[in-house]
Amino acid sequence: MKKLLLVINTLGRAGAEIALLGLLKNLDPTKYDISLYVIMAQGEMIKQVPDHVKVLNSSFNHQSVLSKQGRWSMMKTSVAAFFRNGACASKLRYLLKTGFAMIKAGTFQIDKLLWRVLSDGARRFDETFDLAIAYIEGGSAYYVADHVKARKKAAFIHIAYENAGYTRQMDQDCWGQFDQIFAVSDEVKEYFAKFYPEYSNRLAVFHNVIDREHIWHRSQEEGGFEDDYKGLRILTVGRLTYQKGYDIAIEAMALLKKLGCQAKWYVLGEGDQRKKLEKKIADLRLQDHFCLMGAVENPYPYYRQTDLYVHATRFEGKSIAIQEAQTLGCAIIASDSDGNREHIINHEDGIICELTPKSIADNIRLLLEDKDKRKAFSRAARRKAAQEEAQIHLLTELLMT
Known part of the structure; x- marks a missing residue:
């Protein structure tokens, strides 16, 4: 049985999260041993994860990521991630250098800035997977690229990449670690190929899966x-x-x-x-x-x-x-x-x-x-x-x- 790991940033109610649930329900549990890891361990959609999927988070916050309490919890998670797994000096240098670059370009977005810190401060696993999938840009992509052991790695892109505020400085060439990069539409694929032409040969379209x-x-x-x-x-x-x-x-x-x-x-x-x-x-x-x-x-x-x-x-x-x-x-x-x-x-x-x-x-x-x-x-x-x-x-x- 092939061992699959899927990683996503949060499980709040949003498009990528709904599509992930649709994909999980379509994966055959008799063929795949399926695990899920949520970088921020938070979101109200966790209760909709199918029973055959093993959630690797040791604890989980069911609060909405958009509620006042949920945003406060995410802030605490971000602070904890900064100190977890060491390398605090490296994380601080990244925050200062990338943050100033974003401010100078007029594209500052705190969530985009913090994904690298959250990825580096997330839990690590000794297990080796047959396929590890970063189901969204940002933290999950950085985490799978840098901190997951897998025979094959794939990533999903859900949005016009540059419009979303990502930069090469943030990504630190994480995309070179993936064997396949799936875009959810032809236009998303075209945008990513323009931004990262060196990875055009790894791109394919994989439409969102929903549970009709x-x-x-x-x-x-x-x-x-x-x-x-x-x-x-x-x-x-x-x-x-x-x-x-x-x-x-x-x-x-x-x-x-x-x-x-x-x-x-x-x-x-x-x-x-x-x-x-x-x-x-x-x-x-x-x-x-x-x-x-x-x-x-x-x-x-x-x-x-x-x-x-x-x-x-x-x-x-x-x-x-x-x-x-x-x-x-x-x-x-x-x-x-x-x-x-x-x-x-x-x-x-x-x-x-x-x-x-x-x-x-x-x-x-x-x-x-x-x-x-x-x-x-x-x-x-x-x-x-x-x-x-x-x-x-x-x-x-x-x-x-």
Whole structure:
């Protein structure tokens, strides 16, 4: 039986984490001895890890990584990692040199800066694996590259690499340690190849795996919209970050309000942009029209009940939220940005529009006023979701070489 290790940074509710759970459920436990290690040992999705997967963390914090308490716990984990496994002077030099470089370039992101420290301060294992997989960029990639013993190593890239804020200085040539680098979409692959052309021959596309049966069953559970709103509902699911473009969505909602559209926009997710977004909502007097609902344990009843799903992001890898919306037959509008184009054929199974308030508002109005078109897009979305298959054979082929 082949021994597999999968490593991820956290297990909070986000796209890569959901895709990881889908992959774990598709790996055959009669063929593989599967282990999982979470760098920060935190996240509410841990309870969804299949029973046949061995979690190697000695303890685990079930708090959301986006909650106030969860962020405090992550800070304590980062401090502990700095002192664990020694090499404190080396870690400090890295933080100072890389941190100043990020500030100078105007790209400072504390999470990106800390991944190297968290990787170097993570638990080490004496065991040798047949295949070790870093399932996301940053800490897990650095950890598998530098601190895991394996016959073969693979990594997953989920986002347009340079846009996410990573640099060669941060990576310290970790990618040279991997036999295979999987990108979740063709565009993600192209971006990574431009950033690291020397590893182009190691790149392949491996689409996100989602558990459609699980999504459908959970969509039938109680929950969803609990207000008594009688108009049409718009839904977006995703973290409250700059990447997700909620500032533009709020302006689009303001235009819809001026046009007299009877619609209400709901956002499921949490993040560091909440206060800025709440201020913008208040400034535009949209408190009754644009609702930040926070993170929810089960978002799927909302997908099932909504009239329209909108995904207006600045950049993406390949959106799990869109795949979930397609699985549940949502009519979808997405911005013409990296990743989104691979999900939708414009005006065939959804709409791709410019990332401007006017374009988003115009297309929302078009679909809200055309129930037949919404139904047609809904049917097409379900068909597309049903056609996608897990690409487990790519891992099998890597193990066989």
